[in-house]
Amino acid sequence: MAARRHGPGRSAEFGGRAGSLGSVTDLWPRLEELLPRVAKPARYIGGEDGMQSPVHDARAVSWLLTYPDTYEIGLPNQGLQILYEILNERPDALAERSYAPWVDLEALLRTERLPLFSLESHRPASDFDVIAFNLSAELTYTNVLNCVDLAGVPVRSADRADGDPLVAAGGHCTYNPEPLADYLDFVVLGDGEEAVGEVTEVLARWKAAGKPVGGRLGALRELAGVAGVYVPALYDVAYDGPRIVAVEPRFPEAPARVEKRTVADLAHWPYPKNQLVPLTEVVHDRLNVEVFRGCTRGCRFCQAGMITRPVRERPADQVRTMVSDGLRRTGYDEVALTSLSTADFSGIEQVVADTVTDAGCGQVAVALPSLRVDAFTVGLAAQIQRARRTGLTFAPEAGTWRMRQVINKLISSEDLYGAVEAAFSQGWSRVKLYFLTGLPTETDQDTLGIAELARNCVELGSTHRRSASVTASVGGFVPKPFTPFQWFGQNTTVELRRKIGLLRGELRRTRGVRLKWHDPEATLAEGLASRGDRRLGPVIEYVWRRGGTFQEWSEHFDSGLWLEAMAACGLDPDWYTCRHRRVDEILPWDHLSAGLHKDFLWQDWRDALDEVGLEDCRWTPCYDCGACTGYGIEHVVASAVPPAGGSQGTGVSRSSGGPVPVALAAPRRPVGAGVS
Amino acid sequence: MRLRIRFSKIGKIRFTSHRDTARIWERGLRRAGLPVAYSEGFTPRPRISFGLALPTGYESEAEYLDVELDGEAAGLSGLGIDGEAAGLSGLAGALTEATPAGITVQAAAGIDRAEPSLQETVTSCTWRIDVDGVDEGTAAASAARALDAGEILVTRERKGRTVTDDVRPQIVSLDATSTATGGVRLIAELGTKPRALRPAELLAGLCPSPRELRVRRLRQWISTGSKQREPLEAFTLPNPSPAADAARTTNAKDHRDDRPSGRQRGEPAPRGRFATATATTTAQVARQTGRARANLVGS
Numbered sequence: 001m002a003a004r005r006h007g008p009g010r011s012a013e014f015g016g017r018a019g020s021l022g023s024v025t026d027l028w029p030r031l032e033e034l035l036p037r038v039a040k041p042a043r044y045i046g047g048e049d050g051m052q053s054p055v056h057d058a059r060a061v062s063w064l065l066t067y068p069d070t071y072e073i074g075l076p077n078q079g080l081q082i083l084y085e086i087l088n089e090r091p092d093a094l095a096e097r098s099y100a101p102w103v104d105l106e107a108l109l110r111t112e113r114l115p116l117f118s119l120e121s122h123r124p125a126s127d128f129d130v131i132a133f134n135l136s137a138e139l140t141y142t143n144v145l146n147c148v149d150l151a152g153v154p155v156r157s158a159d160r161a162d163g164d165p166l167v168a169a170g171g172h173c174t175y176n177p178e179p180l181a182d183y184l185d186f187v188v189l190g191d192g193e194e195a196v197g198e199v200t201e202v203l204a205r206w207k208a209a210g211k212p213v214g215g216r217l218g219a220l221r222e223l224a225g226v227a228g229v230y231v232p233a234l235y236d237v238a239y240d241g242p243r244i245v246a247v248e249p250r251f252p253e254a255p256a257r258v259e260k261r262t263v264a265d266l267a268h269w270p271y272p273k274n275q276l277v278p279l280t281e282v283v284h285d286r287l288n289v290e291v292f293r294g295c296t297r298g299c300r301f302c303q304a305g306m307i308t309r310p311v312r313e314r315p316a317d318q319v320r321t322m323v324s325d326g327l328r329r330t331g332y333d334e335v336a337l338t339s340l341s342t343a344d345f346s347g348i349e350q351v352v353a354d355t356v357t358d359a360g361c362g363q364v365a366v367a368l369p370s371l372r373v374d375a376f377t378v379g380l381a382a383q384i385q386r387a388r389r390t391g392l393t394f395a396p397e398a399g400t401w402r403m404r405q406v407i408n409k410l411i412s413s414e415d416l417y418g419a420v421e422a423a424f425s426q427g428w429s430r431v432k433l434y435f436l437t438g439l440p441t442e443t444d445q446d447t448l449g450i451a452e453l454a455r456n457c458v459e460l461g462s463t464h465r466r467s468a469s470v471t472a473s474v475g476g477f478v479p480k481p482f483t484p485f486q487w488f489g490q491n492t493t494v495e496l497r498r499k500i501g502l503l504r505g506e507l508r509r510t511r512g513v514r515l516k517w518h519d520p521e522a523t524l525a526e527g528l529a530s531r532g533d534r535r536l537g538p539v540i541e542y543v544w545r546r547g548g549t550f551q552e553w554s555e556h557f558d559s560g561l562w563l564e565a566m567a568a569c570g571l572d573p574d575w576y577t578c579r580h581r582r583v584d585e586i587l588p589w590d591h592l593s594a595g596l597h598k599d600f601l602w603q604d605w606r607d608a609l610d611e612v613g614l615e616d617c618r619w620t621p622c623y624d625c626g627a628c629t630g631y632g633i634e635h636v637v638a639s640a641v642p643p644a645g646g647s648q649g650t651g652v653s654r655s656s657g658g659p660v661p662v663a664l665a666a667p668r669r670p671v672g673a674g675v676s
Numbered sequence: 677m678r679l680r681i682r683f684s685k686i687g688k689i690r691f692t693s694h695r696d697t698a699r700i701w702e703r704g705l706r707r708a709g710l711p712v713a714y715s716e717g718f719t720p721r722p723r724i725s726f727g728l729a730l731p732t733g734y735e736s737e738a739e740y741l742d743v744e745l746d747g748e749a750a751g752l753s754g755l756g757i758d759g760e761a762a763g764l765s766g767l768a769g770a771l772t773e774a775t776p777a778g779i780t781v782q783a784a785a786g787i788d789r790a791e792p793s794l795q796e797t798v799t800s801c802t803w804r805i806d807v808d809g810v811d812e813g814t815a816a817a818s819a820a821r822a823l824d825a826g827e828i829l830v831t832r833e834r835k836g837r838t839v840t841d842d843v844r845p846q847i848v849s850l851d852a853t854s855t856a857t858g859g860v861r862l863i864a865e866l867g868t869k870p871r872a873l874r875p876a877e878l879l880a881g882l883c884p885s886p887r888e889l890r891v892r893r894l895r896q897w898i899s900t901g902s903k904q905r906e907p908l909e910a911f912t913l914p915n916p917s918p919a920a921d922a923a924r925t926t927n928a929k930d931h932r933d934d935r936p937s938g939r940q941r942g943e944p945a946p947r948g949r950f951a952t953a954t955a956t957t958t959a960q961v962a963r964q965t966g967r968a969r970a971n972l973v974g975s
Binding site: 040044328 | 694706733778
């Protein structure tokens with residue numbers, strides 16, 4: 001490795017940047033002296049089955065795929081693993097991985113002046129051409145800055161020199177990357193499978209030219225020409241007081257609006273082929289097979305469902321092959337069929353039945369992590385519990401039918417009770433229910449509906465099992481960009497705390513219901529980062545410089561620090577979080593696009609306030625949200641009808657044959673139909 | 677039937693915990709296609725039992741696990757294992773392949789169901805402890821003092837409580853020597869009954885207390901009366917094919933430091949894959965424990 005020149009130091013006040021390393025490329029001899037002194041050292045050794053050992057070659061573009069949280073949270077991330085394989089299959093690229101070191105190792109690295117490192121070859125992070133972060137949660141943003149600083153790279157893009165790695169990001173949070181705009185060199189919107197290759201080609205040319213002095217901006221300008229790539233530094237944002245009045249590209253290569261990338265057919269992308277099998281405990285420690293991407297159920301609070309459209313199912317045969325090959329290769333005895341709503345997969349019962357009876361794989365447990373209650377049937381319950389019962393979680397999201405119409409989670413109470421009954425009758429003794437509070441138009445009656453649903457579920461369960469119990473987990477709602485609720489002012493922490501208090505009071509003497517809730521202060525901080533603009537950057541930096549890392553972790557989250565940072569930067573938290581936006585307001589992410597027409601989202605927001613639900617467009621005519629029509633792609637769905645069981649968004653029982661959707665009796669005109 | 681497996685754990689993988697190792701083996705046995713028996717009940721668990729936990733960060737040339745195989749499987753011969761060394765070494769090779777880099781299976785054999793569990797039966801372990809902060813002479817003197825002492829009180833945590841124990845009865849032997857690079861090395865046989873004495877606790881009991889650098893378990897012992905044996909001896913294979921050896925050296929499973937240190941000290945090149953870990957160290961341990969024993973007898 002050639003010694004790299006770094007820009008002027010911007011050391012964190014609590015540590016100082018890692019020192020220049022000269023020609024050290026393998027940090028392992030130094031690291032192994034430190035590892036006996038840290039918790040869970042196996043997080044830092046690599047060596048997983050499925051780990052690649054790419055050969056570093058001066059021509060190949062080297063990527064350090066980094067998850068800005070701990071190894072046990074980051075390792076299972078499927079997006080990172082998919083890109084890891086795709087990049088390493090390319091002759092012009094290579095990829096290694098890194099995760100945020102826990103605070104104990106970070107302290108040692110700073111004392112010993114050692115940098116962030118890759119797990120494969122324990123190479124310094126600054127040896128790579130690109131440090132690419134997966135952004136899945138806003139509260140990891142301070143960790144992004146910390147990782148960049150630990151790499152010995154200036155945290156602000158503007159301070160980076162030609163020889164410094166490019167700092168990139170992908171993942172769901174990048175639909176509003178503005179709070180990190182001054183810290184990221186480029187961002188990829190949407191599916192990365194194809195985009196990483198195109199980015200690699202641009203960077204390979206830049207590298208072949210020897211990364212000429214002053215060429216960094218040239219490379220970034222060229223990157224801006226790649227579809228789906230957003231280079232924040234190429235745009236100027238103009239403000240009038242607190243409001244954004246314009247976001248203008250500064251160069252012709254930068255598109256006025258950056259469109260997301262979408263792979264048309266998952267069948268072409270059977271990744272990961274060699275899922276990493278960690279040597280130590282991680283979350284979701286099992287085989288994970290993505291059965292479809294995208295969801296058009298249209299839940300209005302759900303950013304993932306909006307930005308990943310359309311639905312693209314993997315062919316059932318490919319799912320079977322990936323499951324049986326994966327189990328044999330990894331030795332796992334549990335497989336999760338992942339998607340945003342796995343029970344909606346065409347022919348799900350058959351796929352699950354085939355998996356649990358595949359003789360070659362022994363006793364296999366099947367986990368279906370995201371289950372819609374209206375598609376969860378006794379048949380499915382019977383199949384998935386044959387080998388071993390995995391945890392069962394349903395997400396009714398709201399306590400009353402009225403509230404569920406507002407958020408367009410159109411499952412009736414009967415759907416929920418049917419699913420819970422199926423679960424308890426098939427031997428489960430505990431069911432977990434997810435709810436949101438602080439939703440638009442929510443009344444105390446809606447909030448208390450959560451307690452009633454949970455109580456009724458326990459009552460149902462106790463007819464099957466004496467020990468039946470329900471865990472009700474309540475999160476504070478944070479409006480997200482590119483959803484119909486992006487205009488909604490979120491509840492204040494005071495209000496959220498009051499609502500949780502209501503539920504606690506209501507459930508105090510209820511046997512069998514366990515109430516869990518998220519910290520309302522963390523909901524506020526998440527809200528700041530979710531819909532913040534570029535002025536939030538210094539706030540994130542302020543929090544990071546004062547040691548505010550691992551903000552996703554309750555033991556490290558520091559709400560006072562965020563409020564102090566907002567005050568120090570002269571920003572009003574309420575203006576960013578609790579204020580309802582108007583239709584004509586320029587939103588910080590308006591120059592980016594998830595394919596959704598803004599007028600579709602606005603109409604959906606109005607419908608929400610009118611308590612009007614909207615059926616799933618997978619099985620009904622198109623509403624022209626833009627996700628298909630804008631990109632010339634379509635749903636890839638094997639079944640022309642919704643899965644069996646439940647009301648499927650109609651509010652009435654399908655099995656009893658009720659044809660008229662109660663809440664949808666007056667269907668609205670599709671937005672793109674001409675008259676608006 | 678019950679299968680006993682002996683393996684080494686060397687290199688980066690030493691930083692995995694005992695529980696991690698258990699999970700690694702559960703997956704490894706499934707990958708190798710062994711018909712592991714499962715417990716009954718709502719959450720069936722594979723019937724695998726491990727011996728004494730190896731502390732995170734320590735290496736070992738003598739780890740063990742017992743695996744209950746499904747009764748319906750026709751014994752070892754049903755697995756292509758007929759009890760012959762070749763069949764078992766084939767299994768050992770397959771298990772090495774099915775486990776991560778740094779784990780090498782040294783032996784596998786069917787054992788009698790009546791055999792008590794590893795946890796119960798192992799009475800002592802031989803440890804190689806490389807230390808810092810003292811010279812060899814000081815280390816030898818403090819070792820001798822420890823062996824002469826009537827009692828050695830060590831304060832340690834047990835189930836969240838702080839207790840002070842006399843650990844002297846568990847120091848079977850202790851000797852100071854040096855490494856090829858001039859470092860100080862202790863070779864200690866430490867008892868496991870009623871509670872295993874860990875190398876870190878031994879160091880805390882020495883005066884002056886040396887700093888622990890790198891620790892490797894060399895042997896586990898079952899003592900009955902004056903006889904001492906291992907739960908399972910490592911294979912020493914006949915000449916492996918040179919091709920297999922070459923394949924092994926280029927295999928990604930080899931970490932740079934995934935080699936017993938014996939080889940680096942210029943001792944005779946080992947003859948076989950599984951002999952690597954044992955041929956050198958058997959002699960070494962015999963020498964060293966022999967000397968330590970002599971010390972003990974003399975004291």
